Amino acid sequence: MRKRAAMVAVIGLVLIACVAYVATMVRRGFSARDNPSSLEAAIANAMRSLAIPASAKSSANPFQVNPEVLAEAREHFASHCASCHANDGSGQTQIGQNLYPKAPDMRERATQSKTDGELYYIIHNGIRLTGMPAWGEAGKADDDSWKLALFIHHLPQLTPQEVREMEGFNPKSAAELERQKAEEEFLRGEEDEDSHSNHGEETR
Ligand code: HEC
Structure with a gap:
């Protein structure tokens, strides 16, 4: 009997939470200008982290950082990613700042602490229900995304000279x-x- 009462209480609480969530959505509207609440962001990040297979997280990058690989990835990032993420990875662009959720500052710990394998997985598969598209071809080796993962880890050391070079590759x-x-x-x-x-x- 006790068990049943507990179940009913749990279901009741879940229902109340759902109604409260819908009420908040209706009150706040659907504007992409808002920021997700910290609870929403924490749940989304935790689910994303759980959804990335452990084998993908620990996959080693087949490429190593060297000037040629970085130059190639810089050009690629400037032409394909900077419209949302900005050349310096700050996310400070018209599109990046008006998406829901917004493009993050990838120089920060939340991104820098991810492994190359994790970044590769995100770039190659995209992030559902956000502005982040999937890149490369499904099921095919995607060297570009591995090189981009190296470039993302290089972002905190990016020099103004590198940013200037990238400006030449931004879509016009x-x-x-x-x-x-x-x-x-x-x-x-x-x-x-x-x-x-x-x-x-x-x-x-
Ligand atoms: C149309 C806009 C858009 C473009 C173009 C885009 N991204 Fe993103 N990206 C996003 C958004 C928005 C997020 C944040 C999603 C979230 O919060 O879950 C994101 C997240 C990411 C993340 C995860 C960062 C983290 O720590 O969670 C990586 C890595 C990334 N993008 C890399 C790239 C690369 C590399 C390219 C180019 C090949 C690219 N993105 C192109 C919008 C974009």
């Missing part, structure tokens, strides 16, 4: 490229002015 719209080209031509024109008389025509 056709209009931005056009403007950049016009500026470069204008500057080249000024440099060439002494040696050529181009009468305002295009310099090349």
Whole structure:
């Protein structure tokens, strides 16, 4: 009898919690501008950690950090990831800061304490119900994601020079490229002015 009463109490509590959660959602609305509560974030992180197989966490990175691998990963990160995560991994971009949940600052402990295997698993599989997409092809070796894991662990030591180099690989719209080209031509024109008389025509 006691057991039954306890069960009814537990079910009752769960129901109350569900109703309270739905009521909060209705009151707060569905805006992506909000931050998940610390309870919601803790539960989501714990579930994500549990869902990553132990074998994936302990998988060794087949690549080692060297200047070539880092340069390749920097370029890849700038062209594919920085729109949400920013070149420096801070997550401070228009998209990154307006997603729910927001793109995290990957220079912080929460990301840096993850193993290469764990980062690889996240990059290769994405994170369901968030803005984080899956990269590479399912079931196929994904060297890029292993190299990106090395780059993410390098983020706390990223230099301003590296960030400047990455800016050249950030995706640009056709209009931005056009403007950049016009500026470069204008500057080249000024440099060439002494040696050529181009009468305002295009310099090349
Ligand atoms: C469209 C936006 C978007 C793009 C593009 C994107 N991400 Fe993410 N990423 C996110 C969001 C949002 C999260 C946080 C998800 C969460 O809180 O569970 C995230 C989380 C992560 C995490 C987990 C960090 C942690 O400690 O939990 C890693 C690693 C990561 N992204 C790597 C990458 C890499 C590498 C790329 C490019 C190949 C990339 N992301 C592209 C939005 C994006």
